[in-house]
Amino acid sequence: MxxxxxxxxxxxxxxxxxxxxxxxxxxxxxxxxxxxxxxxxxxxxxxxxxxxxxxxxxxxxxxxxxxxxxxxxxxxxxxxxxxxxxxxxxxxxxxxxxxxxxxxxxxxxxxxxxxxxxxxxxxxxxxxxxxxxxxxxxxxxxxxxxxxxxxxxxxxxxxxxxxxxxxPDAEDALGPGRPAVRQRMGLGPRDVAVLLLPPVRPETGAFYAAWATLVVSKVRADVRLIVPGAGREVRRIEALLRSCGMSGVARFVGDQEESAALLAAADLALYLPAGDAPLGGVLRAMAAGVPIVASRGSAVMELLAEGRNAWLCAPGSPKAAAARMLQALEDADEARRRAEAGRIDARQRFxxxxxxxxxxxxxxxxxx
The missing domain is CATH 3.40.50.2000 (Glycogen Phosphorylase B;)
Structure with missing residues (x-):
């Protein structure tokens, strides 16, 4: 050698x-x-x-x-x-x-x-x-x-x-063209894309986030869930959707898309860990100016604050997360304000x- x-x-x-x-x-x-x-x-x-x-x-x-x-x-x-x-x-x-x-x-x-x-x-x-x-x-x-x-x-x-x-750099955070990415993912112009922030693992609350999205889809039929990555937790989410007869709600994109493309397609980002978890996905969403719903936790709250740059909910509660998601989706002006605050925070602090x-x-x- x-x-x-x-x-x-x-x-x-x-x-x-x-x-x-x-x-x-x-x-x-x-x-x-x-x-x-x-x-x-x-x-x-x-x-x-x-x-x-x-x-x-x-x-x-x-x-x-x-x-x-x-x-x-x-x-x-x-x-x-x-x-x-x-x-x-x-x-x-x-x-x-x-x-x-x-x-x-x-x-x-x-x-x-x-x-x-x-x-x-x-x-x-x-x-x-x-x-x-x-x-x-x-x-x-x-x-x-x-x-x-x-x-x-x-x-x-x-x-x-x-x-x-x-x-990422601010230019990287902007990602590629939104229409082309959404078309590649099978999203229509009126679909509301909710992104599970990677990594999709048990400790990041991805299953609860998918569950919360199913609850929201009963009220908002235009909601579509973007699930990146592969592995056991992704398969678990697939099984949940099949058991509810709601497979059409999700878009499983695997590892084909870079994070910038995922964020370019997203209207809302979800991250619901029960405890401390990696924050890279949250930082990227902030930098890209995507509204965020997240669970309260010591690591998450280093970056996000309720009422300022995100909507926070209790960990392990799909019902609480669904309520926060609806608040973000029903008030577009407030969603833009908090997303912009997150983008500024990311640029200035990180x-x-x-x-x-x-x-x-x-x-x-x-x-x-």
Whole structure:
């Protein structure tokens, strides 16, 4: 296997969140360190990533973590002092195993940077690299304040964490032409498109959001549900719609559409997690100026406020979510006002320029 001669190694896996993928691409496109970086994929690299960057694949997706760690140690044979940046929970596990026993084989990064996109990943991320001792500098890039709180609860010092949410440029957030996208999704000119913000998983409340949309469709026959992605939760939503004889309400678009296209087609966005969950989809919807109905939670409420830039409801309650959806759909002027407030908040507080400046700051102090 060829030896990699780079000073910054970015480790990605199939479980990498789309918004963090965008962040990695933006960092490497701008960073003055980009020419000294390489990207290693554990398993099939994300399609979006391979379209933008050269990626070296070192292991097969079905390899267990110990074999993946051995392959990583063998591939990365560069001078001590290199930085290793793990971008997903799977990458973090492999990184930790490599650090535990790779020192004897010359696997000696000076810095390990761990990207943590969801609070549930904080305990595992906090353990990464501890076995290597105090000689290893560890830094944690948090997608939200909720993630930082989770890391602090797991014993990570606050000064070792930096919050850097990912957000597309304003031009990207506008997305492609709305009529063409809606036609591609089978939406008519009078249909009201309600988008389940990705990722569509149990912890993001996607099933409850679909349930709430079914309730609304009894009052608003023009409502259509856009369901992105694939997997068990998508199949569960399909089964719900079939059991109610309402399959025609939904448009299952799979992974064919980029997030900008999904938002361009949407009239309303739904995100109903019962607890802390990734916020990338919410940030994108804010930046695109799409009205949002979301459940109250510590992470969500970092971004959204009832009456200002969203409609908030109790988590786990399709009835409460349906009531908020109807309020948003029946008052177009108020929906535009709150959506515009969300767009302004996203641009001022979470712009891509600010995000990249944070990464430049990490690089300036030698973290990357």
């Amino acid at each position: 060829p030896v990699l001669e780079r000073q910054v190694v970015h480790l990605v896996g199939p479980d990498m969140q789309p918004e963090r993928l965008d962040l990695l691409c933006a960092v490497l496109a701008r960073s003055r360190w980009a020419n000294r970086a390489c990207v290693i994929a554990l398993g099939p690299p994300p399609r979006t990533l391979t379209r933008r960057l050269a990626v070296k694949r070192v292991v097969a997706s079905y390899w267990p973590a110990p074999l993946a760690a051995a392959a990583l140690v063998r591939a990365v044979q560069i001078d001590a002092g290199f930085a290793l940046h793990a971008w997903s929970p799977g990458a973090v596990r492999v990184c930790d195993l490599a650090l535990r026993w790779g020192l004897r084989f010359g696997f000696r990064p000076a810095v390990v940077v761990v990207d943590v996109s969801a609070p549930r990943d904080a305990p595992g991320a906090a353990a990464a690299g501890r076995a290597a001792g105090n000689s290893l500098v560890r830094r944690f890039v948090c997608a939200s304040e909720a993630v930082r709180r989770g890391l602090e609860a797991a014993g990570v010092p606050r000064e070792g964490c930096v919050v850097i949410p990912a957000l 712009s891509r320029t600010r995000m990249l400046e944070e990464f430049d700051g990490l690089q300036a102090i030698g973290t990357l």
